[in-house]
Amino acid sequence: IACCLAMLAVGDNSTAIMAALPAMRGDLQLGAAELEWIVNAYLLTAAIFIVVGGDAADQLGPRRSSIAGIALFALASLIIALAPAGFVVVGARALQGLGAAFAVAGTLAAVSEAAPDAKRPEAIGTWTGFLMLGFSIGPLVGGAVTHFAGWRFIFWLNVIAMVPAALMLSRHPGTAGRRAASMDWAGLGILAVFMVTLISGLQALAHVRVNPLAAGVPLAVAAIAFAALLRIETRRAQPLVDFGLFANRNFAIAAGLLSLVMFDIMTLLLYYNLFAQSVEGLGVSAVAAGLSLLPLSVALFAFARAAPVIAARIGMRRMLAGGSLLLVLGCAIVWSSLRIEPKFVVLLPGLFVAGAGIALIYASAPRLGLATLPQMQAGKGSGMLNSCSFLGGTVGVTFGGIVFALAGFSGVLVLLGISALASAMLCLRLPAD
Numbered sequence: 001i002a003c004c005l006a007m008l009a010v011g012d013n014s015t016a017i018m019a020a021l022p023a024m025r026g027d028l029q030l031g032a033a034e035l036e037w038i039v040n041a042y043l044l045t046a047a048i049f050i051v052v053g054g055d056a057a058d059q060l061g062p063r064r065s066s067i068a069g070i071a072l073f074a075l076a077s078l079i080i081a082l083a084p085a086g087f088v089v090v091g092a093r094a095l096q097g098l099g100a101a102f103a104v105a106g107t108l109a110a111v112s113e114a115a116p117d118a119k120r121p122e123a124i125g126t127w128t129g130f131l132m133l134g135f136s137i138g139p140l141v142g143g144a145v146t147h148f149a150g151w152r153f154i155f156w157l158n159v160i161a162m163v164p165a166a167l168m169l170s171r172h173p174g175t176a177g178r179r180a181a182s183m184d185w186a187g188l189g190i191l192a193v194f195m196v197t198l199i200s201g202l203q204a205l206a207h208v209r210v211n212p213l214a215a216g217v218p219l220a221v222a223a224i225a226f227a228a229l230l231r232i233e234t235r236r237a238q239p240l241v242d243f244g245l246f247a248n249r250n251f252a253i254a255a256g257l258l259s260l261v262m263f264d265i266m267t268l269l270l271y272y273n274l275f276a277q278s279v280e281g282l283g284v285s286a287v288a289a290g291l292s293l294l295p296l297s298v299a300l301f302a303f304a305r306a307a308p309v310i311a312a313r314i315g316m317r318r319m320l321a322g323g324s325l326l327l328v329l330g331c332a333i334v335w336s337s338l339r340i341e342p343k344f345v346v347l348l349p350g351l352f353v354a355g356a357g358i359a360l361i362y363a364s365a366p367r368l369g370l371a372t373l374p375q376m377q378a379g380k381g382s383g384m385l386n387s388c389s390f391l392g393g394t395v396g397v398t399f400g401g402i403v404f405a406l407a408g409f410s411g412v413l414v415l416l417g418i419s420a421l422a423s424a425m426l427c428l429r430l431p432a433d
Contacts, residue, residue: 002168003107004130006070009161010100011134013077013154014042015269016142019286020151024089027151034086036203040394041090044199045097046104047390048192051240053105054383062110063169069102070166077158104131105383112370112382114172121308121367128363129304135265136297136355139273140290147287184240187233191241194225195391202398206405245373245384253426254369257320258385259392260423261361264327264416266393267400268354269293275409282343295348299355304363311364317430320368323360324424330354331417338410354416361423368430 017024021035030038057065076095083089108127115123145154201218208215233239246252275281276289284292303310311319333350340346366385373381396419403411 002165002172003066003111003127005161005168006066006073006103006107006165007127007131008134009158009165010073010103011131011136012138012141013073013096013100013134013158014266015135015138015273016145016154017138018270018273019139019142019290020146020154023146023151028083028086028089030086034090037090038086038093039397040199041094042097042100043390043394043397044195045094046100047097047387047394048188048195049098049101050105050387050390051191051380051383052188053102054109054380054386055240056102057106057109057382058377058380062106062113063172064106065102066106066110067166067169069099069104069106070162070169071099072096073099073103074159074162074166075099077155077162081152081155081159101383101386104386108366108382108386110169110172121311122305124367125305125308125363128307128366129301129359132265132300132304132359132362133297135269136293136300137290139269139293140287140297143286143290147285184233184236184238187229187236187240190225190229190232194222194229195394197225198222199394199398202395203401206402242377242380242384245377245381248372250372250430251369251381251385253429254365255385255388256426257361257365257423258369258389259395260419260426261358261365262389262393263396263399263419265358265362267396267412268416270397271400271404271409271412274404275412281409292347293351295352296355299352300359303356303359307360307363308367310360315432316364316368317427317432319360320364320430321424321427323357323364324420324427326357326360327354327420327423328357328417330357331413331420335410335413335417338413357420 017038021038024030024038025035053065053069056068073096076092076099079092079095080089083092108124111123111127112120141157142151142154145151145157197218201215201222204211204215204218229241230243233241234243246255272293273286273289276284276292277286282289282292307319314322330350330353333353334347335350337346337350366382369385370381400412400415403415407414
């Protein structure tokens with residue numbers, strides 16, 4: 001219950017803020033760059049430090065690591081709720097990302113540790129279901145709360161959810177973990193340089209014709225940083241980024257699937273919300289846009305819970321490939337509906353099908369990746385998987401922004417369909433069940 005409550009708040013926070021950004025811009029007098037960094041500061045910090053969070057779960061024990069992350073997340077939410085200026089929000093969003101990094105990796109390891117072997121798939125499916133539920137209801141919660149109570153109350157809700165989650169976890173015994181090893185500061189620094197320059201370079205691709213160096217230089221630095229990271233971390237006895245985990249085929253495929261599915265869900269939710277509320281799109285309110293996502297929300301939660309049963313009946317490979325194809329089908333239905341009549345009522349079947357596909361992949365990929373790892377590597381493994389996931393979401397938002405500006409939401413749907421086809425191709429690399 002504690003882990004699921006924390007993940008509900010983390011998932012909701014990731015998307016609820018999208019509906020609140022226009023009100024925040026007016027209240028705090030934010031410029032375009034500040035708005036962009038309010039989103040990216042959270043995603044990038046989470047992607048960088050979630051590997052540290054996974055290592056902390058191994059070293060200190062999942063319970064302690066989870067409580068530390070939840071407390072940081074609650075503190076950052078409190079700072080944002082009281083923030084007097086935009087730069088305070090950006091800084092606190094980075095702190096939120098740090099808290100999420102420890103909370104996500106720690107709670108996944110805690111759930112995996114606490115559940116009996118026979119119940120572990122169901123427990124991870126429930127954990128994922130609440131994270132997905134938070135993602136999906138975020139736009140509705142953000143729109144409704146912003147409209148009726150003001151955007152600051154979104155972050156008060158985070159505090160209200162996180163405090164009891166931390167108190168419940170503090171009463172759970174758990175394991176003590178190993179003693180902390182020396183921190184790989186060089187690996188952490190190079191990882192941060194790689195991710196920040198990668199996203200900066202991708203964002204600049206939209207203006208590459210006007211200023212090619214704005215994209216070329218950061219992407220070149222990112223390539224150099226990745227090469228350095230690979231060279232340094234493969235020579236360390238206890239690396240922060242354990243590339244050796246990717247020698248395990250199932251783990252590598254799971255990491256790829258998580259990157260692609262987070263690419264899909266973050267891009268879909270953000271740009272659907274922008275499309276639905278724009279005059280050129282559906283022209284509905286933030287509350288109506290959130291309500292139209294309820295079929296997606298129901299599918300995410302229901303199919304995340306049902307994924308272990310479906311996998312047991314038809315096999316993991318078939319289920320993951322089927323989920324990928326469901327996502328392709330859902331995007332095709334929504335795209336076709338927009339061509340016929342741009343009203344959100346006709347989009348609901350496609351959103352439900354897309355949500356089912358996303359849930360089957362996201363609920364099962366972590367279990368696929370962690371199943372063949374030793375228990376002592378569960379925290380590091382979950383950290384690596386979630387780092388790939390957050391990075392995939394950041395890349396999705398970045399590429400989605402370029403496509404949305406050029407081809408609108410229909411173009412974004414094509415992008416998502418291509419991503420889902422790539423997921424299906426990855427699934428074919430899995431051994432037959």
